Amino acid sequence: MEGQFRTWKKEKKTNIVYDDVSEKKKQGDDDLVDVLLRFQDDGIQIPLTTENIKAVILDMLGGGGETSATTVDWAMAEMLRNPRILEKAQDEVRRFFDDKGGYVDESRIHELKYLMSIIKETLRLHLPLPLLLPRKCREKCEIDGYEIPVDTKIIVNAWAINRDPKYWRNPDCFEPERFLDEDLEVDYKGNHFEYIPFGAGRRICPGMAFGLANVELPLAMFLYHFDWKLPPGMKHEEMDMSESFGITARRNETEIPKVGFRLHALIPLIPRVSREDTEIEGYIIPIGAKVLVNAWAMGRDPDIWADPRFENDPKDFTGNEFEYISFVVEEECA
Known part of the structure; x- marks a missing residue:
């Protein structure tokens, strides 16, 4: 993939991009590239070059690709391991999109409450980046009796936070229904520090919306169009749900x-x-x-x-x- 990215960066396709942008302006349909090019045309204090724009897009594709695929893999694995959850999710998706003639798109996908709860629970139990990107302490502080000097590099263990039994009932169990509870007002936008799959504050993941879109639509399509079963002779409890070691917490590829x-x-x-x-x-x-x-x-x-x-x-x-x-x-x- 890195080789493909390098090749892409070397290719000069600026004219093609601008032609596409000009056509979209006529239609009034803007995307991320349009917005970045508009900033470049309007002029800002920090100049935004074509190379900067290409680097931003490459970072989004590279950073949002593996993490989204990892989340989809974990969500499907957990549903296969819990047939009740899988059946309930399929019923919701098929009932919803049958009214649209079987065409699955993202226009109203957020109305699928149970599917959204499955994604939230997957991000809680199997967040793609268990250790958030390093932070630097801007001022001296004290946490639980430990003094943190200024400029200390801090790594936040979001994996442990998302499984803290002080905040989560049955923290090691996959229970999407917990996010349907009206008393649990928790989201992944960094407002609740017991649930930070994308981080929090000014350094929260900038590609959160992009990554979620790459998870929601594929899962809805998989559930609508396919019936999922384990291989013959394999039991649900026999699935390997262990994690592989790396920057991202992928599922072990033993199956x-x-x-x-x-x-x-x-x-x-x-x-x-x-x-x-x-x-x-x-x-x-x-x-x-x-x-x-x-x-x-x-x-x-x-x-x-x-x-x-x-x-x-x-x-x-x-x-x-x-x-x-x-x-x-x-x-x-x-």
């Missing part, structure tokens, strides 16, 4: 859906260049010849795949089994 990657290879046709003269089934492949490997067909070969569910098959997708190369082989996929 990677092998069947999905076999049936729907991420790259169906894998391009290669022959490094030496060779012969395959009577066909001579000269050195330097460009070859397309049909991973889609190999993943569906009935002579190889006797057990479609991998229940009794040790095959993996690390490139050691050439009949199953959803992620390519050798050092090609880093």
